[in-house]
Amino acid sequence: MRTYGQYCPIARGAELFAERWTPLIIRNLYLGCETFGEILAGAPGLSRTLLTQRLQQLERVGIVASAPKGHGRGHRYRLTSSGQDLFKVCETLGEWGARWLEIAPENLDPYVALWSMCNALRSERLPDRRVVIRFDFTGYRPHERYWLLIEQGETEICKTYPGLDEDLYITADAEAFVKWHAGQLTWVQATRDSQIQLEGPSWLVRAFPQWNSRSMFAHVKPDPSVGKAIVRTPT
Known part of the structure; x- marks a missing residue:
């Protein structure tokens, strides 16, 4: 060192x-x-x-x-x-x-957001039965697909098909998903214009956003100057 x-x-x-x-x-x-x-x-x-x-x-x-x-x-x-x-x-x-700091395109890895979400799920709100959710992320690198297994309060992220029936299908723009977890978008904003789409039983569609306790920094609001270009006046 x-x-x-x-x-x-x-x-x-x-x-x-x-x-x-x-x-x-x-x-x-x-x-x-x-x-x-x-x-x-x-x-x-x-x-x-x-x-x-x-x-x-x-x-x-x-x-x-x-x-x-x-x-x-x-x-x-x-x-x-x-x-x-x-x-x-x-x-x-x-x-x-x-x-x-602005969330830049190179920061939009949806796997990291999904991993972070799984480590902060509200266990008291999770279903008491096994649930398999398939995630298809768009707008970041090539198309990425993951599966989230929830059973008895435990979660596991799979990068390959786990061989189980899928209960819920989520197609999400990576930027919308990351910013929703980070607290920069509400669920209404994130699902607007089909940025995040859910397909499955209505009870699961309604329940899913309630499981996410958001990033530990979701309470921090970006400074208004973040993301604005700085224009320098020639001297």
């Missing part, structure tokens, strides 16, 4: 926190990810090798603790008191990003 060579707490903290992927690993652990696979699933693009290195580094400095699984191979990870305190930095950074 490279060092700034300064005693300043900002410099020393940044040496750890500003490492690529570290804030997302801390975020995923805070959201309840415990296993290597769960942490990896919430960070598309992060390699297994780099995640191993980051977890080892965070354990060495006391931010993360691990213990062998009770059954099977591998370990379970959790944030220590130090890690919980460091998440406050993630939270402040997220609030700043929600207020001052």
Whole structure:
């Protein structure tokens, strides 16, 4: 790990926190990810090798603790008191990003929004039977399709057909879906002009938007200046 060579707490903290992927690993652990696979699933693009290195580094400095699984191979990870305190930095950074940064086209990965939504579903509102939902996302990269399985309060995202009957079909523009989860669009706005379309039993169509507890930063409203071009007057 490279060092700034300064005693300043900002410099020393940044040496750890500003490492690529570290804030997302801390975020995923805070959201309840415990296993290597769960942490990896919430960070598309992060390699297994780099995640191993980051977890080892965070354990060495006391931010993360691990213990062998009770059954099977591998370990379970959790944030220590130090890690919980460091998440406050993630939270402040997220609030700043929600207020001052525009959601650009390269930020519109619908899988990340779906993963985030599944980690914050209102379990008390989920159906008491198995439900399989197919998502078809448009307007981002090539056409993307995922399946969400809900059973006994547990959720799983599948990237291939799970071999089960589908109960609800959702076709969504990626931008509308991401901004709805992020709190920048209401459900009425997101479904306007068929940006998000649902097909299935009426009770599921009505219930689906009620499951989403939205992003933890949905309460942060973007500054009015975000997204507006800055025009410089020639001198």
